[in-house]
Amino acid sequence: GFTLFDVRDAVERGAVCNNGESARYHVRPGKGAHEKDWIMFFKGGGSCRTKDECKERWKSDPVLMRPPGAKQLRTDGLFSNDPKKNPDFHDWNVVFVWNCSSDQWMGDRAASDATGGFHFRGAKIVDAVVADLMDHPPAGMSSLKKAGTLLVGGASAGTGAVRTHGNAIASKVGAKKTFLLHDSGLEPGVSDGFNKMMSQVNKERHDLWNARPNAACMAAEKDEVKCMDNVLVASTYLK
Numbered sequence: 659g660f661t662l663f664d665v666r667d668a669v670e671r672g673a674v675c676n677n678g679e680s681a682r683y684h685v686r687p688g689k690g691a692h693e694k695d696w697i698m699f700f701k702g703g704g705s706c707r708t709k710d711e712c713k714e715r716w717k718s719d720p721v722l723m724r725p726p727g728a729k730q731l732r733t734d735g736l737f738s739n740d741p742k743k744n745p746d747f748h749d750w751n752v753v754f755v756w757n758c759s760s761d762q763w764m765g766d767r768a769a770s771d772a773t774g775g776f777h778f779r780g781a782k783i784v785d786a787v788v789a790d791l792m793d794h795p796p797a798g799m800s801s802l803k804k805a806g807t808l809l810v811g812g813a814s815a816g817t818g819a820v821r822t823h824g825n826a827i828a829s830k831v832g833a834k835k836t837f838l839l840h841d842s843g844l845e846p847g848v849s850d851g852f853n854k855m856m857s858q859v860n861k862e863r864h865d866l867w868n869a870r871p872n873a874a875c876m877a878a879e880k881d882e883v884k885c886m887d888n889v890l891v892a893s894t895y896l897k
Contacts, residue, residue, distance in 0.1 A: 673787075696805045813841040
């Protein structure tokens, strides 16, 4: 029951994958009592933080850096439309946004020699998908503006979208209830050495991606690298 969409006017809006092609998302309309309830889920898939690492990722896992094919979506678990397997969410509107920007949904940088020829536009993709669902919903679906309950979720690297954009999505949509599902996306500090290493990793990520961290964290901390600490953001700055 899912349909695959390209982000509308993706190139013009900067909502593109690492290779410059349009980002994509799968959609299945809700029905019955839950036709105005929504799941918006952002896929994981890791990331890369240096030009060389991204070039190696392109060689070994190019599927993670370009648009997906129509049959790549697994429709089980949270995304199943079988009421026996998925009694709580089988009839909700489901939006599954594919990870193809390798930047944990934070990046806002066009391709250049400095990026190894790759775009890092995860933040633009999130903005564009939300805007499309609000202003140009697919046929058979009401606008996301009319959402009753909204669940914004992500797994692994997909939790970057939840941490970075969850508050903003909730504010834009204005659903009666919004829940944030942050699945398997924490790197808890276990030692001073680990924390120092992660600070360097996050600096490299920020420098390559031109990352846009969580706005509430930035307003309070005024430190881009600190606000890429997923434990700090998830525990302190998500509403």
